[in-house]
Amino acid sequence: MDRREFLNVLAIAAAAGLPIASRDALAAGEDSTLYDVPAFGNVSLLHMTDCHAQLLPIYFREPNVNLGIAGSSGKAPHLVGDRLLKAYGVKAGSAQAHAFSYLDFDRAAKAYGKVGGFAHLASLVKSLKAARPGALLLDGGDTWQGSATALWSKGQDMVDACLQLGVDVMTAHWEFTLGQDRVKQIVENDFKGKVDFVAQNVVTADFGDAVFKPYVIRPINGIPVAIVGQAFPYTPIANPRHMVADWTFGIREEELQKQVNEARGKGAQVVVLLSHNGMDVDLKLASRVTGIDAILGGHTHDGVPQPVEVKNAAGTTLVTNAGSNGKFLGVLDFDVKGGRISGWKYRLLPVFANLIKPDAAMASLIARIRGPHEAKLAEKLAVTEGLLYRRGNFNGTVDQVILDALMKVKDAQVAFSPGFRWGTTLLPGQAITMDHVMDWTAITYPYTTVNEFTGEMIKTILEDVCDNLFNPDPYYQQGGDMVRVGGLTYTCTPGAGMGKRISDMRLAGKPIDAGRKYKVAGWAPVAEGAQGEPVWDVVTKYLRDVKTVKPVKLNLPKLVGMEGNAGIA
Numbered sequence: 001m002d003r004r005e006f007l008n009v010l011a012i013a014a015a016a017g018l019p020i021a022s023r024d025a026l027a028a029g030e031d032s033t034l035y036d037v038p039a040f041g042n043v044s045l046l047h048m049t050d051c052h053a054q055l056l057p058i059y060f061r062e063p064n065v066n067l068g069i070a071g072s073s074g075k076a077p078h079l080v081g082d083r084l085l086k087a088y089g090v091k092a093g094s095a096q097a098h099a100f101s102y103l104d105f106d107r108a109a110k111a112y113g114k115v116g117g118f119a120h121l122a123s124l125v126k127s128l129k130a131a132r133p134g135a136l137l138l139d140g141g142d143t144w145q146g147s148a149t150a151l152w153s154k155g156q157d158m159v160d161a162c163l164q165l166g167v168d169v170m171t172a173h174w175e176f177t178l179g180q181d182r183v184k185q186i187v188e189n190d191f192k193g194k195v196d197f198v199a200q201n202v203v204t205a206d207f208g209d210a211v212f213k214p215y216v217i218r219p220i221n222g223i224p225v226a227i228v229g230q231a232f233p234y235t236p237i238a239n240p241r242h243m244v245a246d247w248t249f250g251i252r253e254e255e256l257q258k259q260v261n262e263a264r265g266k267g268a269q270v271v272v273l274l275s276h277n278g279m280d281v282d283l284k285l286a287s288r289v290t291g292i293d294a295i296l297g298g299h300t301h302d303g304v305p306q307p308v309e310v311k312n313a314a315g316t317t318l319v320t321n322a323g324s325n326g327k328f329l330g331v332l333d334f335d336v337k338g339g340r341i342s343g344w345k346y347r348l349l350p351v352f353a354n355l356i357k358p359d360a361a362m363a364s365l366i367a368r369i370r371g372p373h374e375a376k377l378a379e380k381l382a383v384t385e386g387l388l389y390r391r392g393n394f395n396g397t398v399d400q401v402i403l404d405a406l407m408k409v410k411d412a413q414v415a416f417s418p419g420f421r422w423g424t425t426l427l428p429g430q431a432i433t434m435d436h437v438m439d440w441t442a443i444t445y446p447y448t449t450v451n452e453f454t455g456e457m458i459k460t461i462l463e464d465v466c467d468n469l470f471n472p473d474p475y476y477q478q479g480g481d482m483v484r485v486g487g488l489t490y491t492c493t494p495g496a497g498m499g500k501r502i503s504d505m506r507l508a509g510k511p512i513d514a515g516r517k518y519k520v521a522g523w524a525p526v527a528e529g530a531q532g533e534p535v536w537d538v539v540t541k542y543l544r545d546v547k548t549v550k551p552v553k554l555n556l557p558k559l560v561g562m563e564g565n566a567g568i569a
Helices: 003-015 020-027 029-033 081-088 095-100 105-112 118-131 148-152 156-165 174-178 180-190 253-265 279-288 360-377 397-409 434-441 455-470 535-546
Strands: 043-048 136-139 215-220 223-230 270-275 294-297 308-312 315-321 328-337 340-350 380-384 414-417 431-433 448-454 484-486 488-492 502-507 517-523
Touching: 043 118, 043 223, 043 270, 043 294, 081 095, 095 105, 095 340, 118 156, 118 328, 118 360, 136 223, 148 156, 148 360, 148 434, 156 180, 156 360, 174 180, 215 253, 223 253, 253 270, 253 279, 270 279, 270 328, 279 294, 279 308, 279 315, 294 328, 315 328, 315 340, 360 434, 380 535, 397 414, 397 434, 397 484, 397 517, 397 535, 431 434, 434 535, 448 455, 455 488, 455 502, 455 517, 484 488
Parallel strands: 043 136, 223 270, 270 294, 294 315, 414 517
Antiparallel strands: 043 328, 215 223, 308 315, 328 340, 380 431, 414 484, 448 517, 488 502
């Protein structure tokens, strides 16, 4: 989009009723060239990831806690707030500062408006592709899950939207929670001849045969470009194993090296890994596997403005992560000469709905998808007086509402809620609708549970999840944030060893007794055959009863040893 086109978009936004303050804010300073991204070189890749089925523009707050441990401390992606802005030279108070940080979120969100939305994303993709003939659009996964319509249609709404968007290559994670049969059905029918679904690290459990294509080689302006797929390696651990009973996953580093070498041997002059590992895993992988020019990463929802350049035995690999919820679109341009990359440029573009005219065809499709459900989705359940968000290593106000609902409705002393990173943000004064509740809870295993756990078992659970998050070796980090805890207070020492991070657990100020049993409510059990009331029913009951959600007080652990960490504000 050149400057004239950009100003034309501003004029369209003004005509559509964009508030004067928002137009002025977005047009000020360097933000006036936000979408002025001149084409560079001869190979271009557009990258989206972790949209979590958000078809419409939303608010989404970035975390103020994203701790880096051991070798990752003080480095991307474990930078938040001012430290992140300073590291990448982002001007405080700008549109990009709002996109990449949690700072002054309420005010900035009102000034700059919502982000994402597939109709707006479609317009941006078309504009960038028009300036970059042959460019490919890559989808890093977590696309078919995260909303009511995605759940109710078994992902079909997002499949149709991605086909309309023009996705060329895809890998996956939450897609697998629709079940292996449904995934294969989509790949072999809807995507046939249109979208390459790649995942080198998914093989059959019996003979180790590839389930999907490991990579695809696509020519871009006559240059062979290999896109290797890396699905989330811990899917059968983080999600129910029975949903992918016939498949095994894993990082499969040695096999990945073979696939990269094979693609190079077939003439690929550029090799890119489309990854859903999470950024810390990708950074380690990039230091050990050679021949990959760039890793376009997802899973951890980190919006990182520029790639990290990782050196390895044969050269350098660029490692990126493109945020979540349709909020960003990555643009990676290579200049390839004589079979080698001679230069590159990268931009991670925030998708400001107020600045981009929605694509008519995509808007029409979204209206058809949502139309039959609008009345149900629009049901007003309560009003929030405070900011509701989900992100952060230990808790978010959305999660706290879910915890409070579980304890109240299930009459439990303690509540656990998974450390999911997806879920839209609500500003103070907004109505909480059924649409929002489903954005926070829409999964295929939504059952609530009530169990009696001993104090010892509670500690074991917390220690296990904490190790998944803070193990100093990224290959042992299995994704997600810390389980959210209601009712119970505790101290956490992230830098301690396995089994030694959790201490001083208390209930109502009294120490937890290791041998005593406590009533614990939770949701999202991974065991096959699990049953229970869907969590969205529990949350809606709670919201209808309270009617107004007062500013939420977060139940957070006392942290030890994290003073000065760049990942905590």
